[in-house]
Amino acid sequence: MDYTFHWRPVWKRLPELIEAGLLTMEVAVLAMLLGIVLGMMLAFIRMSGRRELTWFATTWIETARNTPALLQLFFFGFGLGAFGVHLSPYVIVLCALSFNNAGYLAETFRGGFQAVPDTQVRAARSLGMTWGQTYSRIIIPQVLKIVYHPMTNQMVWSVLMSSLGMLVGFRELSGETQFAASQTFRVFEFFAITAVIYYVIVKLILGGSFLIHWKFFRKGEG
Amino acid sequence: MIEINNVSKSFGSLEVLKGIDLKVEKGEVLSVIGASGSGKSTLLYCINALEPIQGGEIRVDGIDVHGAKTDVNKLRRHIGMVFQQWNSFPHMTTLENVALAPRIVLGKTKAEAREIAARQLDHVGLGDKLDTYPTNMSGGQQQRLAIARALAMEPDYMLFDEVTSALDPELVGEVLDTLKMLSEEGMTMILVTHEIPFARDVSDRVAFFRQGVIEEIGPPSQVIGDPTSEHTKQFLSNVR
Amino acid sequence: MSESINIAAQSASFFTGFKLNDLWYLAGAAGHTLMIAALAISIGTVFGVFFGWVLSVSRWAGAATLGLVLDMFRSVPLIIQLILFFNFFPIIGLPLNPFAAGTIVLVFYTAALVASVARGGIESVPVTTRKAARSLGLTYWQELFYITFPIGCRSALPAWTGVALGVLKDSALVSVLGYVELLRASQILITRTQQPFIILAIAGAFYFALSFPIARITERLERRWQS
Numbered sequence: 198m199d200y201t202f203h204w205r206p207v208w209k210r211l212p213e214l215i216e217a218g219l220l221t222m223e224v225a226v227l228a229m230l231l232g233i234v235l236g237m238m239l240a241f242i243r244m245s246g247r248r249e250l251t252w253f254a255t256t257w258i259e260t261a262r263n264t265p266a267l268l269q270l271f272f273f274g275f276g277l278g279a280f281g282v283h284l285s286p287y288v289i290v291l292c293a294l295s296f297n298n299a300g301y302l303a304e305t306f307r308g309g310f311q312a313v314p315d316t317q318v319r320a321a322r323s324l325g326m327t328w329g330q331t332y333s334r335i336i337i338p339q340v341l342k343i344v345y346h347p348m349t350n351q352m353v354w355s356v357l358m359s360s361l362g363m364l365v366g367f368r369e370l371s372g373e374t375q376f377a378a379s380q381t382f383r384v385f386e387f388f389a390i391t392a393v394i395y396y397v398i399v400k401l402i403l404g405g406s407f408l409i410h411w412k413f414f415r416k417g418e419g
Numbered sequence: 420m421i422e423i424n425n426v427s428k429s430f431g432s433l434e435v436l437k438g439i440d441l442k443v444e445k446g447e448v449l450s451v452i453g454a455s456g457s458g459k460s461t462l463l464y465c466i467n468a469l470e471p472i473q474g475g476e477i478r479v480d481g482i483d484v485h486g487a488k489t490d491v492n493k494l495r496r497h498i499g500m501v502f503q504q505w506n507s508f509p510h511m512t513t514l515e516n517v518a519l520a521p522r523i524v525l526g527k528t529k530a531e532a533r534e535i536a537a538r539q540l541d542h543v544g545l546g547d548k549l550d551t552y553p554t555n556m557s558g559g560q561q562q563r564l565a566i567a568r569a570l571a572m573e574p575d576y577m578l579f580d581e582v583t584s585a586l587d588p589e590l591v592g593e594v595l596d597t598l599k600m601l602s603e604e605g606m607t608m609i610l611v612t613h614e615i616p617f618a619r620d621v622s623d624r625v626a627f628f629r630q631g632v633i634e635e636i637g638p639p640s641q642v643i644g645d646p647t648s649e650h651t652k653q654f655l656s657n658v659r
Numbered sequence: 660m661s662e663s664i665n666i667a668a669q670s671a672s673f674f675t676g677f678k679l680n681d682l683w684y685l686a687g688a689a690g691h692t693l694m695i696a697a698l699a700i701s702i703g704t705v706f707g708v709f710f711g712w713v714l715s716v717s718r719w720a721g722a723a724t725l726g727l728v729l730d731m732f733r734s735v736p737l738i739i740q741l742i743l744f745f746n747f748f749p750i751i752g753l754p755l756n757p758f759a760a761g762t763i764v765l766v767f768y769t770a771a772l773v774a775s776v777a778r779g780g781i782e783s784v785p786v787t788t789r790k791a792a793r794s795l796g797l798t799y800w801q802e803l804f805y806i807t808f809p810i811g812c813r814s815a816l817p818a819w820t821g822v823a824l825g826v827l828k829d830s831a832l833v834s835v836l837g838y839v840e841l842l843r844a845s846q847i848l849i850t851r852t853q854q855p856f857i858i859l860a861i862a863g864a865f866y867f868a869l870s871f872p873i874a875r876i877t878e879r880l881e882r883r884w885q886s
Contacts, residue, residue, distance in 0.1 A: 200750040263824075263870050264863040265831035268842055275855035320506035320565070323467055324520040324572060325495040334519060338510045353734070360736035364835070371739060385746040392735045392743060399734040 206381040207390050217373035218394050224362070224369060225355040228291055232298025232351070239303035244310065254303065261300020266358050269293045274365040286367035294358055298351055305347045309340040342414050349406040353399050360395070370394060420444055421466060421576060421609070426475035428461055435461045437631040438475065443609060445575075448602045450618035450639070451611045453628030454654060459611045460503075462628075463578045466609070467500050479576070496524060499569030503581040505561040507553035507568075513540060514549040517568045525572065532571075539567040543597050559590030563597050570601075577601065579610045615658050619643045627651045676852030682861070688844030689865040695758065695840060696827040696869075699765035703826070704819070706766065707773020712803075714774060715781040732771035738832050740764050745836050761833035765826060772822045780815030781807055813884045820877040824870050841865055 207214075242254040261269065270293040273284065284292065313336055321331040363372035370391060378387040421443040428436040435458040443449050451459040464470040466477055468484050468491040477484040482494060508516050517536035521527045527535065540546055543563040553561050562582055569577060579598065583591045595617050602608060602621045612618055618625055618639060625642040627635045627650075635648045646652050710729060714722055732740065745760045755763070784807045792806040793799075834843035845862040849855045 259867075260863065263828075264866045265828040265842060267831045267834075268845075268859060268863055268866065271842075271846070271855070272859050275849060276859045277856075279854065279856035314504075314506075316502060316504050316506045317508070319469055320502060320508075322469060323495060323498075323500040323502075324568065325492045325524040326520060327492050330523055334523065335508055339508075342510060357734075357736040360738050361832075363738070371736065374739075385743065385750060388739055388743045388746065392731075392739050395735045395739060396731060 202386060203383050204386055206377075206383050207386045210377045210381075210387075211390070213377070214370065214373060214391065214394060217368060217370045218398060220368070221356060221359050221362075221370040222398060224287065224290055224294065225352070225359045228294030228298055228359070229352050229355050231291070231295035232302050232355070233348075235295060235299035236302030236306055239299055240306035240310065243303065243307060257296075258300045258303050261297050262304070266293070266297050267361050267364065269297055270361050270365060286362065286365050286372075289365050290359060290362040290367050290369070293361075294355055297358065298355055301351055301354075302344075302348065305344050305351070306340065309344040310336070312343050313339045345406075345410060345414060349403065352402055352406070356395070356398055356402065420478075420480065421607075422478040423462070423466070424475050424477075426462075426465065426472050426477060428458070428465055428470065428472045428474075435631050436465070436472075439631075439633060441626065441633065441636075443576075443607065445607055446605050447623045448606075448608045448610070448621055450622040450625045451609065451628055452613070452615065452618060452625060452654070453634075457628040458631045459628045460580050463500065463580050463609065463611055466578060467495060467498050469500075492524070496572050497575045498578060499572055499574035499576065500578040501562070501565045501569055501580065501582050503584050505553075505558065505565040505585075507556075507561045507564050509552070509554055512550050512552055513545060513556075513564055516553065516564060517571045520568065521571050535571050536567070539571045540564070542570070543567045544593070557590055558586045559593045562586065562590075562594045566594075566597055566601075575607060577606055577608045579608065579612070581611050581613065583612070583614060613658070615643060615655065627654065629654075676854050677848070677857060681848055681852070681858075684848070685841065685844055685858075685861060685865060688839060688841045689869060691839065692827070692830055692841040692865075693869055695762055695765065695833060695838070696830045698762050699769045699830065700823050700826050703766045703769025704773050704823075706770035708777045708808075710770060710774035711777025711779075711781060714778045729771040729774050732768050733775075737764075737768055737829050738835055740768065741832055741835055757833065757836035757838035761830075761836055761838050765830060765833070768829070769822065769826050772825070773819065776815050776818040776822060777811070779818065780811030783814040784810045813881075816877055816881055816884075820873065823873055827870055827873070828866065 239254045239257060242250045243258070245251070270289065273289045273292045273296070277284065317335055317339070318331055321335045326334070359369055360371040362369045363375045366372065368376060374387050374391040378384040381387070421441075423439055423441040426436055426439045427434065435456075439458075439462060441449075451462070453459050461470060465472050466479070466484065468489075472485055479494065479498060483489055484491070484494060508519070511519065514533060514536050517539055518529075518532040521535050522529060522532035537546070537549060540549060543566055545560060545563055545567065548556065548560065548564075553564060556564070566582075582598070583594050586594065591614070595614065598608075598610065598617075599621050610618065610622070620639075622639050624636060625639045626633050627642055627646070627648070629650050635642050635646060635651045641647075642651065643655065646655060710725060714726055716722075741761060741764050744764045745755075745757070748755045748760055788810070789802055789807060792802045797805065830840060831842040834840055834846070837843075839847070841862055845858050848858050852858065
C-alpha cells in the first residue's frame with residue numbers, strides 16, 4: 198500500500214462541510230414538513246374513495262414508492278426542462294424529496310387511520326363532538342402515535358436522500374464534499390469525513406425523536 | 420320523553436327495524452331484550468342519530484332527531500350513550516377522558532370540567548384512578564369510565580348497548596351495580612341487555628324484540644315472569 | 660380541427676429523437692439493473708440472515724461491534740458509501756471496475772438492512788415454540804433450520820420485500836461510478852435526444868416492471884402462508 202492519507206485539507210475545509218451539513222438538514226426538514234402536509238392530503242384523497250381524485254393520489258404514491266429517488270430527482274431537474282420549467286438546484290431537491298416523502302407518508306398515514314377503530318368515532322360523536330373535534334382531539338392524536346416511528350424513519354431517509362443533490366449541482370453536504378474533493382484530489386478522505394457527518398446527523402435526529410417521544414407519547418403506554 | 424313512531428331501518432336490502440312504535444317517559448327504565456340481530460342495538464344508534472332511518476320519526480323532547488334542520492351535536496348532549504366496546508380514548512388519562520367533552524362541547528372551563536369529571540368518576544367508583552391510563556385498567560373499570568364520560572355531559576337520557584357483553588364474567592357485577600345505582604337515582608334509561616334477571620330487577624318495562632318488531636312489551640313481571648307470546652317464552656327458556 | 664392537427668404535429672416532433680432502437684438499449688440497461696440488484700439481494704440476504712442470527716443470539720462485544728458496523732451502513736447515504744469504497748479499493752491495491760465495486764457495496768448495504776429484518780423475524784418466534792421443538796429431541800441447529808427459520812421467514816417476509824424493492828431502486832446509484840445501468844442509460848439518451856420527459860417516463864416504467872413481479876410473488880407467498 199503506497200497511498201498516504203492526507204487529512205489536513207479536510208480539516209481546513211471542515212467549517213464549510215459543517216455549514217453544508219446544516220443546509221442538508223434544512224432541506225431535509227423542509228421536505229419532511231411539506232411531505233407531511235402533502236402526504237396527509239394524499240391519504241385523505243385515497244381514503245375518500247372518490248374516483249376522479251384517487252387516480253391522481255394513487256399515481257403519485259405508486260410513482261414515489263416504485264421508482265428510484267434519483268429518477269424522481271432527475272424528473273424535477275431535467276424532465277421539467279422539457280416543458281421549459283427550469284428550477285434552481287435547491288428547489289429541485291426540495292421538490293423531489295417532498296414528492297418522495299409525501300408518497301411514502303401517505304401510505305403510513307392511511308395505515309395509521311385504519312388502525313384506529315371506527316368505534317372511537319362513534320364514541321366521540323355520541324358525546325356531541327363535531328367531526329372537527331372528533332378528528333382533532335380523538336383520532337389524529339392516536340394516529341400520530343401510531344405513525345411516529347415510521348415518520349422518524351422517513352425523516353432519516355429524507356436526510357440520506359438529500360445527498361443525491363450533488364448530482365444536480367446542489368452544494369449540500371455531498372455536493373460540497375464532491376466540490377472540495379475535486380479541488381484537492383483527496384476523494385477518499387473527504388468522503389470518509391462526510392460519512393461521519395451524516396452518521397452524526399442521523400444519530401442527532403434519532404436522539405431528538407427519542408426525546409420528543411419520551412416527552413409526548415410516553416403516557417398511556419403499557 | 421323519547422317518542423318512536425313507526426320507525427323502519429335497513430342496511431341495504433336487509434330490513435332490521437320494521438315499524439317500531441315506542442314511548443319512553445322521563446324517569447323510566449326500559450330494558451330491551453331479544454336475540455342477536457333482532458334490531459335492538461340498531462334502535463339505540465338511531466335514537467342517537469348515529470345511524471339514519473328510512474321511515475317514521477324519532478322525537479326526543481319533541482325534537483325530530485333525523486330532521487334536516489336538527490343540530491345533532493346539540494341533541495346528543497342530552498342523550499348519553501355507552502357501547503358494548505367501552506371505547507375509552509387510549510391517549511388520555513381517565514380524568515381527561517371524562518373532562519374532554521364538557522370542556523370542548525359544553526364550553527366549560529378547564530377547572531369546571533375537571534371538577535365535573537372527578538365527581539362523576541367518584542360516582543362510578545373510580546375516584547382513585549383519575550390519573551390512570553385506560554390501558555392499565557380492567558374492562559369493567561373501562562366500562563364504568565365510559566359511563567362516567569357519558570354522565571359528565573349531564574344528559575337527560577342514557578342509552579346502554581349491551582354494556583356487559585364484552586366483559587369477563589367476574590367483571591359484569593360491578594358494571595350492573597353502577598347501572599342499578601343510576602336507575603335508583605331516577606335516570607331515564609334504555610338498556611339493551613342479555614342479563615335477564617338484571618332487566619327484571621331494575622326495569623319499569625321490558626320490550627322483547629324479534630326480527631325487527633316489538634313482539635311483546637310490558638312490566639317485567641309480565642314479559643319475563645308470565646310472557647304471552649310463544650316466541651318470548653322460547654327465547655327466555657333458551658337464555659336461562 | 661386545425662388545432663388537433665397542430666397538436667399531432669407537435670407530438671410527432673416530440674418523438675423524433677427517440678428511436679425504437681433506444682428502447683432496446685434501455686431494455687438492455689434494465690437487464691444490467693436486474694443483474695446487479697439480483698446479485699446484491701441474493702448474496703446480501705445470505706449475509707444478512709447470518710448477521711441477524713448473530714445479533715439475535717449474542718449480546719457480547721462481537722455482536723455490539725457488528726451491530727455498530729451494520730448501523731453505519733444504514734446511517735450513511737448509499738451514494739457516499741459507493742464513492743468511498745470505489746476510492747478505497749485502489750488504496751489497498753485492489754482497483755475494481757464500477758460493476759464489481761458497486762456490487763460489493765450493495766451486498767453489504769443489503770446485508771445491513773436484511774440483518775435487522777432477520778433479527779426481528781428470529782425474535783418473533785416464541786421461545787416456548789423453540790423449547791417445545793428442543794424437547795422433542797431436535798438439536799440446536801435442527802431447531803434453527805426446521806422451526807425458527809421457517810416461522811421467522813413468514814413474519815419477516817413483508818419487511819424483506821421492502822428491502823429487496825428498495826435495493827432494486829437504490830441500485831440506480833451505481834450509475835454514479837459509471838456503470839451503465841437503467842438510469843445511466845437514460846441519462847445518456849437524454850443527453851443525445853434532449854427529450855428528458857419521455858425517457859425518464861420509460862425508465863420509470865421499466866423500474867415498475869422490474870419491481871412488480873417481486874411485489875406480486877411475495878404477496879402470493881404471504882397469502883399462501885396465511886391460510
